[in-house]
Each structure stands twice: as structure tokens, then as C-alpha cells.
Amino acid sequence: MALINEHFLKLPGNYLFADIAKKVNAYKVSHPKEKVISLGIGDVTRPLCPAVIEAMHKAVDEMAEKASFRGYGPERGYDFLRDAIVKNDFLPRGVHLDKDEIFINDGAKSDTGNIQEIVRWDNSIGVTDPIYPVYIDSNVMIGRAGILENGKWSNVNYMPCNAENKFTPQIPDHRVDMIYLCYPNNPTGTVITREELRKWVNYANKNDSLIFYDAAYEAYIQDENIPHSIYEIRGARKVAIEFHSYSKTAGFTGVRCGYTVVPKELTASTLNGERIPLNQIWDRRQCTKFNGTSYISQRAAEAIYTPEGKQQVKEIIGYYMENARIMREQLTKLGFEVYGGENAPYIWVKTPNNTPSWKFFEEMLYGASVVCTPGVGFGPSGEGYVRLTSFGEREDCEEAMKRIASWLSGKKY
Numbered sequence: 001m002a003l004i005n006e007h008f009l010k011l012p013g014n015y016l017f018a019d020i021a022k023k024v025n026a027y028k029v030s031h032p033k034e035k036v037i038s039l040g041i042g043d044v045t046r047p048l049c050p051a052v053i054e055a056m057h058k059a060v061d062e063m064a065e066k067a068s069f070r071g072y073g074p075e076r077g078y079d080f081l082r083d084a085i086v087k088n089d090f091l092p093r094g095v096h097l098d099k100d101e102i103f104i105n106d107g108a109k110s111d112t113g114n115i116q117e118i119v120r121w122d123n124s125i126g127v128t129d130p131i132y133p134v135y136i137d138s139n140v141m142i143g144r145a146g147i148l149e150n151g152k153w154s155n156v157n158y159m160p161c162n163a164e165n166k167f168t169p170q171i172p173d174h175r176v177d178m179i180y181l182c183y184p185n186n187p188t189g190t191v192i193t194r195e196e197l198r199k200w201v202n203y204a205n206k207n208d209s210l211i212f213y214d215a216a217y218e219a220y221i222q223d224e225n226i227p228h229s230i231y232e233i234r235g236a237r238k239v240a241i242e243f244h245s246y247s248k249t250a251g252f253t254g255v256r257c258g259y260t261v262v263p264k265e266l267t268a269s270t271l272n273g274e275r276i277p278l279n280q281i282w283d284r285r286q287c288t289k290f291n292g293t294s295y296i297s298q299r300a301a302e303a304i305y306t307p308e309g310k311q312q313v314k315e316i317i318g319y320y321m322e323n324a325r326i327m328r329e330q331l332t333k334l335g336f337e338v339y340g341g342e343n344a345p346y347i348w349v350k351t352p353n354n355t356p357s358w359k360f361f362e363e364m365l366y367g368a369s370v371v372c373t374p375g376v377g378f379g380p381s382g383e384g385y386v387r388l389t390s391f392g393e394r395e396d397c398e399e400a401m402k403r404i405a406s407w408l409s410g411k412k413y
């Protein structure tokens with residue numbers, strides 16, 4: 001008899017966005033004339049920039065000729081892309097990486113979900129709360145997270161991030177083996193200062209912990225004092241794996257490409273105390289379970305590092321960040337407590353009078369035909385907040401702000 005991995009059954013049945021879609025559909029059915037605006041989308045909407053499109057066309061043409069056709073590529077990714085990453089994403093920040101420390105992937109979700117399989121099942125986990133659900137769920141599936149009790153997993157250390165602590169998680173006072181950090185943060189849109197990040201690196205070095213650092217929104221950082229990579233902090237190479245994605249940077253959510261950095265100095269211990277380099281282990285894992293990102297996607301990613309590509313990507317990010325600015329400004333004017341949105345495409349809004357997230361979600365849907373994402377869907381500390389994204393059209397953002405203003409003043413918009 002084949003027995004199922006019952007850890008999967010511990011996961012709550014419905015995914016947050018499926019619940020939202022159901023409620024939005026119910027509203028649309030009962031209000032067929034209303035045009036609903038979604039500020040809940042976690043996907044980009046601007047098309048790929050011309051430099052990327054040109055590179056993709058060229059790569060497709062190469063695939064059509066016997067002489068330039070490519071089959072399986074190297075598991076770690078093509079040198080042309082890894083060289084461009086080392087040279088453009090790290091060297092200018094004073095970080096010297098070897099290209100063999102870079103592993104090209106098909107997006108950061110796969111690797112942030114898969115990375116946990118290279119460490120033992122009984123390591124302890126720490127996450128900032130609220131958080132991107134992949135980190136916890138991937139640990140649930142392998143049995144590391146324990147069971148769900150009152151919205152919390154029994155073996156997970158939650159580090160609350162809220163207005164009271166200015167979204168700065170408290171460093172644990174005991175040892176946690178694996179820590180997930182995501183900055184700029186999804187869902188709160190907040191960032192971490194160099195000083196705070198240094199505390200984490202020091203903690204990890206002292207406690208022999210591993211940090212999984214998700215830098216998927218690094219390209220949105222506007223403030224030059226905010227670190228783009230954990231490796232800008234001394235000592236981080238010994239303790240941290242970092243994830244990057246072109247999804248939000250350059251609209252690659254449908255193209256699929258990103259990369260993971262596993263420094264050669266990074267090791268973890270066997271039960272006997274022998275130190276094993278994780279670069280070697282991750283390479284072994286990838287060679288068995290991953291056959292590389294498509295050549296076309298990798299050429300597309302390379303194009304982002306050309307002067308035209310850089311400029312075009314910057315403009316797209318500028319578009320989203322202008323949406324964020326407009327939303328922040330309007331919501332603040334309306335009296336909301338607003339966080340994030342200055343170095344990230346997400347705005348984290350405190351609901352008025354501590355209204356529960358889902359209740360506020362419904363009130364705004366029925367009052368203004370505007371969709372947000374209930375904060376509690378990202379973890380217990382998200383209760384009493386909602387997330388808005390700046391990935392929409394400018395006109396929709398502006399219209400949504402007008403509607404929210406009318407709704408609050410008691411008028412139908």
C-alpha cells in the first residue's frame with residue numbers, strides 16, 4: 001500500500017488568494033454593474049521591456065539553427081548570465097562573489113521552497129511574522145513545522161513585525177537553526193537597516209544558524225542606505241543563502257528566471273561535528289532534481305544588465321513606485337496609518353479601530369468595490385492590517401483612492 005505524506009494534510013485547505021477570489025466573485029454576482037478594482041494583485045502588469053524582448057527573439061532564432069541550437073544547459077546556469085550577475089548585482093556594492101556561488105533558477109519560489117531539504121528535518125525554524133507563505137508551508141510538507149494551533153505552527157518561532165516594534169523583528173533570545181528573512185518585505189513593504197541586518201548576521205555566526213535571505217524586491221530599494229544584499233554585511237558569507245528573482249525586478253513572473261547565492265564559505269554541521277560546504281550539497285541537489293532554466297529565459301535575464309535594459313527596467317519600477325507614492329499620500333490624507341511603499345511595491349495599512357483584516361476586506365469591497373489582501377492571511381501578526389500592491393494601472397490606483405475617499409465620507413463613490 002502506498003501511504004501518503006500526511007504532512008500535506010496539515011496544510012489548511014484553501015489558499016489565501018482562492019478565498020479572496022471566491023468572495024470577490026460573490027460580490028460581482030450580486031453587483032454585476034460595479035467595476036471592481038484590485039489592489040490585491042501580487043503579479044506585475046507592465047509588459048517586458050524592449051531589451052528583454054529583443055534578446056528573447058534572438059535566442060529563439062538561435063534555437064532554430066543547427067549551429068546555435070542549445071539543449072540541456074549547465075545545471076548552475078550559463079556563464080554569460082552568472083558573470084553578468086557577479087559584475088552588476090554585487091561588485092558595485094563591494095561584494096566579490098565567484099560565479100560558482102551563483103545558481104540560476106526558474107524563479108525564487110522554487111528555491112526558497114526547496115532549500116530546506118538540504119538540512120535535517122529536526123532543525124528549528126524562525127520566521128518574521130507576517131511572511132510570504134512559501135517558507136513555512138514548504139517546511140510543513142516535510143514535517144518540520146509541527147501542527148497548526150490557533151493560527152500558529154507549533155515548531156515555528158514567530159518574530160512579530162508590527163507598528164508597535166516599527167516592523168523590526170526582535171532577535172530570538174535562544175538558538176534558532178534556520179531563519180527566513182525577506183527584505184524589502186512581502187507583505188509589509190518595510191525594509192531592514194544595515195545595523196539591524198548586522199545584528200542578524202552576528203546572531204547567526206554566534207549560534208551557528210543559517211539565514212535564508214529573500215531579496216526578491218531588492219530592485220525596489222530607493223534609499224541608498226538600505227542594503228540590497230545580506231553579503232554587504234561582514235560575516236554573512238559564513239551564514240547566509242540569498243535568493244533573487246527577475247519576477248518583480250523585470251516582469252519575469254511568466255518568463256521564469258532568478259538565482260540563488262550559496263557562498264563557498266557557508267557550511268553546516270553533521271551530527272558528528274564535521275563541517276560540510278552547502279555549495280557542494282546544493283549543487284548535488286540541483287544536478288539530481290533540476291535541469292536548468294531555459295536558454296531563452298537566461299538570455300532574457302542577461303539583457304537586463306545592458307545599459308538599455310537597466311534603464312528600461314528602472315522606468316518600469318519607477319511606474320510602480322509612483323503608484324505606491326500616490327496611494328501612500330492619499331491614504332495618509334484620509335487618516336490611515338500606512339507603512340511600506342517607499343522601497344517596495346507593497347503598502348501595509350492598519351485597519352481603522354482594529355477592525356479584523358477579513359472584515360475590513362469585505363467592508364472595502366462592498367463600500368468601494370476595491371479589493372485588498374487581508375493581512376492575517378500572511379500570519380497572525382498580520383491581523384488588523386491589509387496589504388495593497390502598486391502593481392496595477394495608474395488610472396486604477398487613482399480611481400481606487402477616489403472611491404475609498406467617497407466611501408469613508410459616507411457617500412457612494
Ligand SMILES: *Cc1c(COP(=O)(O)O)cnc(C)c1O
Nearest residue numbers: 107108109132186216245247258
Ligand atoms: C514574488 C516573490 C518571489 C519570487 O517568486 P518567483 O518564483 O521568482 O516568481 C519570491 N519571494 C517573495 C517574497 C515574493 O513575493
